[in-house]
Amino acid sequence: MFESAELGQKIDDATFSKEVVKLRDALLQAQYELLEKKSFALVVLVNGVEGAGKGDAVNVLNAWLDPRHVKSHTFGAPTEDEAQRPHMWRFWQALPPKGEIGILFNNWYTDPISCRLRGDIDAGELATDIEQIRQMERMLIDEQSPVLKLWFHLSKKAQGKRLETLEKNKLTAWRVTEEDWKTHKQYDRLRKVSERVLRETSTGEAPWIVIDGSDDNYRSVTVGRAVLNSLRRGLEQADAVERAKRRHAKTTNGKAKGVMAPLVQTVDTTRILTDLPFKERLSKEKYATKIEEVQGRLNKLSRSRHMRDHSVVVVFEGMDAAGKGGAIRRVTQALDARYYGVIPIAAPTDEEKAHPYLWRFWRHIPRRRQFVIYDRSWYGRVLVERVEGFAEEAAWTRAYTEINEFEEELVEAGIVIVKLWLAITKEEQLKRFKSREKTPFKQYKITPDDWRNRKRWDDYTEAASDMIDRTSTSSAPWTVIEANDKQLARVKVIETICDRLEASF
Template structure:
């Protein structure tokens, strides 16, 4: 990958002076076009060897364009707060919204590359990390983010010369730290590892651009032009048409499915319910405050047709929790800010730290439920979501989260009964809207989407629990049982 960057590129200062103003103007123009037609955002990922001019280039980008719409983020070692929310959490928090430009100094590449260089990470784990990055970037690109990945390179000799020159001058000596000389010693290893990383992650959707960092003028103009190319390509480029793939599954021919196969007849007496509720809430209270939760978080996800009893079940859980430690997140239509981001963004932001509980009343599964049924997401988009969600949850689990997912199942007849009861009870009328009746008409489509969802996202680390919820008391106890079991 570094062949071209090592032959030594240079640009004379006169030419730079001539071309820089033109490039600036074109960049600024493109930036404003992006702001006005915000279908995409741009994420510049900056990497490379020490002393190769990464910082200078990013500073120039901010100078050339309108810095109010650029967000540059330098990621240091993760804090505990960040780590507890999953390796990728902090990057998600910093993604640029539609119309905007984000610049990541260091990024999801830093940790795998550095860990591999120091030997802390083995070959297999490194390959897995790169594969995870490839998937992440594929998703971000599919969600409308233009990824501009710039790698600034210096040959070993060029790096040494640069360090010596900086060190020799009193005014610049501070820029070369002991750490940098130390890194210089493992230059060859770093070169090998980063070359592997670049090659493995240079995909059609998100290619790397390697830039010779040795000459300031050449480097600056080249980086600026790559960014401009990427912007203009998105703004004016020809779109590609890809043919349709058949969606995951049709409804079973015999009308049987996993939802209809549930036993909706089980009930619980009030007395038995009260007794078990006490027991289980006590157990949950104990478990959620226990030692084990110190290195763990709990993520609960409740899904179900309207009026299935999600809210009342959640209340039976929160009664046992300490209000300082949990948060219920009711998920409705996304806000404007949320719509400007990849669909998982608005869920990442609510991820709890260790010792904390997040309870989602509806969740990221909206992507493959309502967004599929109502055609808010295109077929190709919701079809890729199953794997993306599995990957998302497996990252949560890796960072210490216990993920428990409940589908509260009722029959269409039971739903009708509950709708009518709501409509007839003055203090419950607010709970039933015209939209509920509209959704009800799409029951078969939702049912099909739910069956696909369960089949494709019930994983070992984050399984689905199907709860037959005709009898509310029985359902609540069953949820508490599954939950305490998952926690212990």
Template sequence: MFESAELGHKLSKEEYAAIEPQLRTDLLNTQFDLLEHKDFAAVILINGIDGAGRGETVNLLNEWMDPRHIEVHAFDQPTDEERQRPPLWRFWRALPAKGKIGILFGNWYSEPINERSFKRMKKAHLDQRLSELNRFEAMLAAEGVLLIKFWFHLSQAGQKKRLKALEANPDTRWRVREADWEIYEHYDRYREVAEHVLRRTSTGIAPWVIVDGSDPQYRAVHVGKTLLERLQRRIEFVRKGFRTRQTAAPLVAAPDERNLLNALVLDQPMDKKDYESQLEKLQGRLALAVRNEAFAKRSLVLVFEGMDAAGKGGAIRRVTAALDTRQYHVIPIAAPSDEERAQPYLWRFWRRLPRQGKVAIFDRSWYGRVLVERVEGFCSEADWMRAYAEINDFEDQLVSAGAIVVKFWLSVSDAEQLRRFKAREEEAFKRYKITPEDWRNREKWPLYEPAVCDMIDRTSTENAAWTLVEADNKYYARVKILRVLVDKLESALKH
């Protein structure tokens, strides 16, 4: 894969001088065109052999374009805060908004390449990571992000020459680390792993561009022209109203119309005395569980979804009553803000993930993509169909990083929902809970019901199963939620 980058590509100073002025002008104009119209975000991944000119090239791009609208992030070893969350968390936080260009050094490829090169990671684990990264990049591309991946390459002799030249210059000596020479000593192994990684992750939506790093003039022009062409082609593509062709297989309802929701017996018996007795015991167990020293190395993510007036707020209050206020955060999810709409849809949830020893309670969640956005037509069928797999990936990453994910769907009957709506309108302190939107959603329930059933069927996994809660009786619903939560939390901490 790297053979063409070892041919010794060169541009003379005269050739470079003839190309450079127009290239930097075109890049700057294209950058401002992107910034003005905010058609998409561009993410540039910078990887490659040490000494191949990665830093110099990025500095040059900042010189040629407006650096105020280029977000450069350099990632080293993860911090303690980053280690307490899934590996991709720190990269999600660095994604640029639409109209911006983000340059990521030490991105999601650096760690797996280094770990495998020094035999700290098995090949099977590496390939699993690469499959996850392919799905991650496919999701970004489907959300409109332009991914441009550069690998800066040098032969082993070229790397040695470059490192020695940097060390010999007092002004650049600081740039050569002991780790650079260590990688040089393992060059053949590093190259072998890198070739495998690039071959497995060079896809139609995000191909790798191999850059010969031996000649600075050639390197600069190659990167500049590639970036310019990719940006201009995407801008033209978007302006003409084209979109990547996506199709989705239809979801077919059961012939007998029986489903997960209409099969529930929603009015379950429980009186107030029994409720209060069980509530106190379950809250006590919950309090002890989150104080357990084992929980200090875990986190808890609670998801509450359900019909309007099904009792999500009341259930959440019974959970938080058992927790230290410094330990949890309730996150109500409404329509995305302008800032959130400028990012892939999962971005606003990634940035709210709890660190170890903490609890995040989502009052509605990332499932809006397959519920309200599906029903209201806020996204295409292809978008919400691919979201099932993307959500499962997201939750798998949470669990792999030590999070305990517990999800509840609360259901009430049509008659009980109507009774609660009317009660809210009649009681002054509850009027804020009822809006014209609630009444409109009630009329659309025939559209929501199959969406909910599809959601549960396709995203109830061994790592993050759904619990369906019969919520006509609020006492029963609250006790069931607490019992399921405590049982799952205690079991996870035990194992």
């Protein structure tokens, strides 16, 4: 895979000077068009062998592009805060918004290759890391964040010569470390591991571009052309998508608006939410005793030594007026305020819309020993966005897989996920809506949107049933709680959290 990058490709200075003038102008034009349209974000991954000019290439890009709209991130060993979270968390924080270019140096490829080189992981674990990377990049591409992957290469002989030259020069000797020479001695093994990783992650949507790093001029021009091609291709694809949307809107003439796209079903999944013991009740006397009991149990578990290796994500979903807020308050009453956060999810902000869908949820993933409670969550894509047509059918149908992969990644990092759907009947919802209208301090809870959503009760029930059916996994199962009786529901919510914690410990 590296043979073509060991041919000693060169560009003479005269040719380089002529090429650079045209290339820089084209790059800036494409960059400003991206900035104006904000149709996608370009993620540039920089990897390769030591001494191949990775840093110099990044400096060239910053010089040739408008650096105000290029964000470069270099990743070293994880900080204490980063090490407390899933491996991919820190990379999600660095993803650029639409309209900008993000350069990630020593990115999600560095650790798997380095760990395999040191023998810290075996071939099977490397395969798992590779699959996780493929999932990440597929999701980014689907979310309008194309990935340009650059591998800077030198032959073993050329690398040794480059390190010696740098080391002999007083002005550049600082660039060469003992670790560089140590890595050079392992060149053959590094090449073998890297070749496998590149081969298995080079896809049609995100192929690797292997660049001969032996000649500065050739390397710079090749990098510039690669970025320019990615920008132009991204702009062309975005324009094509926009034209298709306009044609579709003209063809349908608005007739499909408000019609929820169905999934092909072989069974009626809505019984998940309808065949429940809604008439079950818990008396006030029993509730007073039971709530104290389960809150004490949760408090004890939250202080367990096992929490040193875990964090907790609790997801609350349910129809409007299902009692999510009241249940959340009973949960937090049992926790130390220093160790939990409640994240209410509303319509995405402009900043959130400019990033991949899951970005705003990754931001709040807790470090160990912490609880994060989501009042509504990433499931909005397959609920409200599906029902109201805010997301295209292709986006919400693939979201089931993206969500399952996201949650699996969290679980593998030691995060306990508790997913709760609070189910009420349509009659109970109407009763609560009317109560809110009549109670002054509750009137803020009822809005015109609530009444409008109620008219689509059946659509939301179908969407929620499909969601539970497709995303309830052994590692992150859904628990459906009958919530017509608020007191019973609050007790069952805390019991479920406790049960999940005990099972994970």
